[in-house]
Amino acid sequence: MATLRERAKGRIVRAISSVRKSTLKPVVANNEKFRGYLSANRYTLTLGAGISRGIAPDWQDLTQELMSLAFSQSIPKETFDDLLKLGWSLDGLIQNAANEFKRKGKTNTEVTEAIEQCLYANIRNKARGLGLEKYLTAVLNRPKTIEKNKVIEVCEFLENSFPDSSLFPICRYLVDSAKLGHAPLAVISFNADTFLETYIDLHLRRNHYLGPPPHGHPPYYYSAVNGSGAGRGSKIPIYHCHGSIAPLERAGGHPKDRRDRLVFLEEEYLALSSGRSAWAQSVFLFHAQSTRMAFCGLSMSDANIRRWMSAIEADVKDYHYVHGNSARSNPEHIWIRPKPLDELSEEILLSSLTHLGVRPAWIGGWEQLYDALMNLSATKTTS
Numbered sequence: 001m002a003t004l005r006e007r008a009k010g011r012i013v014r015a016i017s018s019v020r021k022s023t024l025k026p027v028v029a030n031n032e033k034f035r036g037y038l039s040a041n042r043y044t045l046t047l048g049a050g051i052s053r054g055i056a057p058d059w060q061d062l063t064q065e066l067m068s069l070a071f072s073q074s075i076p077k078e079t080f081d082d083l084l085k086l087g088w089s090l091d092g093l094i095q096n097a098a099n100e101f102k103r104k105g106k107t108n109t110e111v112t113e114a115i116e117q118c119l120y121a122n123i124r125n126k127a128r129g130l131g132l133e134k135y136l137t138a139v140l141n142r143p144k145t146i147e148k149n150k151v152i153e154v155c156e157f158l159e160n161s162f163p164d165s166s167l168f169p170i171c172r173y174l175v176d177s178a179k180l181g182h183a184p185l186a187v188i189s190f191n192a193d194t195f196l197e198t199y200i201d202l203h204l205r206r207n208h209y210l211g212p213p214p215h216g217h218p219p220y221y222y223s224a225v226n227g228s229g230a231g232r233g234s235k236i237p238i239y240h241c242h243g244s245i246a247p248l249e250r251a252g253g254h255p256k257d258r259r260d261r262l263v264f265l266e267e268e269y270l271a272l273s274s275g276r277s278a279w280a281q282s283v284f285l286f287h288a289q290s291t292r293m294a295f296c297g298l299s300m301s302d303a304n305i306r307r308w309m310s311a312i313e314a315d316v317k318d319y320h321y322v323h324g325n326s327a328r329s330n331p332e333h334i335w336i337r338p339k340p341l342d343e344l345s346e347e348i349l350l351s352s353l354t355h356l357g358v359r360p361a362w363i364g365g366w367e368q369l370y371d372a373l374m375n376l377s378a379t380k381t382t383s
Contacts, residue, residue, distance in 0.1 A: 024350045025330050026339075027361035029372035034361075036378035037334070040182045043294055043377070044287040045174070047189045047196065050297030051166045055158070056119050056193045063090045063097075065118045070097035112245065119193050120247045126161045137247045140194070143201035144220065148209050155206040158199060166297060169370035171200045173379075178221035178236065182379040185291050187222070187238040188284060190302065194246045197224045197238050227279055241280040281308065288312050293333040294376070295358065296369070300335055306356060309333070313357030334361040336372060 027034050049059055057065060068075045083093060101111045120140075127133040132153050139146045139154040159168060177183045189196055200222055208218035223235035226244055285308060287293065300306070313331065335353065339362035340346040353359060363372045373379075 024353060024359045026350070026359055027334050027376075029336060029361040029363045030368055030375055032375070035375050037361075038184075038292055038294060038377045040377065041185050043184050043292040045170075045184045045187045046287075046293050046295045046298070047170070047187065047191065048296070048298030048302075049191055050299075051170050052191055052193055052195050052297075054162045054165045055123055055167060055195055056191075057122060059090050062115075062118050063093050065121070066094060066097045066114060067100075069114050069118070070100040113248070115192070116245050116247060119245060123158075123161075124247075127157065130157070132157055137249050139202070140198055140247050141249055143198045143205070144217070148205065148215070151202055151205045152209060155199070155202040158202070164366075166366050166369055167195055167199055170296070170373075171196065171203055173370050173373040174200060174222065175204060176374070177377055177379045180379050182377045183221065183236055184294075186236060186287055188287060189238055189240050190242050190298070190305075191240070192242060192245050194224065194244050197222060239283050241284060284308055285312070288333070293358070294361070294373075295333070295335040296337075298335070300353070300356070300358070309356040309358060313355060316357060331357040331359055333358045334376075335359070336361045336363060336369070338363055338365055 027037060049056070056062075064075055064077070064080045067080070088096075097114075098111050101114065106114075123140075124133075124136070127136045132139075132150070135146075135150055136154060136157075139150050143151065174183065174187065187196070201220065204218045204220065209215050221236055222238050223233065224240060224244065225237040226240045281304075284305075288308065289312060298305070316331075319325075333356075335358050337360060339360075340349060349360065361372070361376065363369060
């Protein structure tokens with residue numbers, strides 16, 4: 001058995017070697033060769049803010065909007081870009097905005113409401129002047145129980161207003177794969193918005209009502225889980241590892257979210273990375289160690305994800321080293337994203353993933369996302 005010193009030395013040698021010569025072989029997500037790469041109930045779909053882009057602001061736009069609210073004036077793009085050039089992280093700037101809110105006497109609840117206002121501003125602006133404006137928030141909060149005519153109207157409003165969003169192919173895939181027995185074991189979301197589970201339920205109900213009768217409720221396959229005390233029955237969990245925040249229907253209302261578990265501020269990221277938020281870390285590590293992870297809509301730059309994945313990969317390499325096995329050249333976890341246009345960008349990206357135990361799964365563009373997921377999971381199309 002290798003000593004601790006020998007294991008440490010071996011880890012350093014392997015790390016240097018892997019950086020010097022990247023041997024990662026990307027998956028080609030739409031290629032028949034990789035059909036069934038994600039086995040039914042043995043993979044986890046891990047999603048980031050990119051899937052809601054357009055409907056919700058991306059992290060940079062949200063941060064700029066929140067700072068403008070906090071300082072009661074529009075923050076010019078030039079000023080915001082200068083702050084980023086100085087080395088400020090986005091969570092650090094969000095913390096800056098929260099500090100300014102609190103300096104002005106705002107409570108934690110009011111800070112959270114400001115975040116909610118920024119998250120749902122785009123969709124509320126799109127609905128302004130339309131008949132559905134007055135009940136849009138109610139539909140987003142109660143997609144399973146709201147009247148069916150409102151379900152159909154809001155579902156089609158979302159699709160027509162944000163036609164290029166990756167949310168829709170992701171949700172269609174999750175529904176179709178669940179119907180055909182090829183669904184993931186779980187979905188892990190690092191998004192604070194609730195668009196994913198909301199649109200899944202709206203999509204299911206709309207298609208059910210437009211089909212032949214009887215028109216009761218369709219089967220629901222997924223359930224949002226925001227903490228260790230949440231029940232989901234036999235449904236596939238959608239874990240919100242950074243908490244979630246639904247739009248408030250009325251002042252003083254009680255939305256079905258976990259805004260108390262939000263990880264937005266720098267102090268909240270620090271609490272998560274220091275181990276004081278064990279639930280999110282436990283959920284992620286369990287699925288990363290026991291299933292294949294398919295990342296999508298993430299930049300893979302999140303410090304916590306990189307820390308967790310690199311720790312798992314180091315353990316895997318230690319295991320192979322101790323047992324005399326050859327090093328893995330192709331890790332199981334994949335990151336679904338468009339292939340870079342030039343070879344240098346591709347090589348840099350491959351090198352950046354070497355120590356994380358993740359390899360890219362190339363697609364030609366986001367319009368191929370649904371077909372790529374169907375191929376990777378060997379799910380036959382329902383059409």
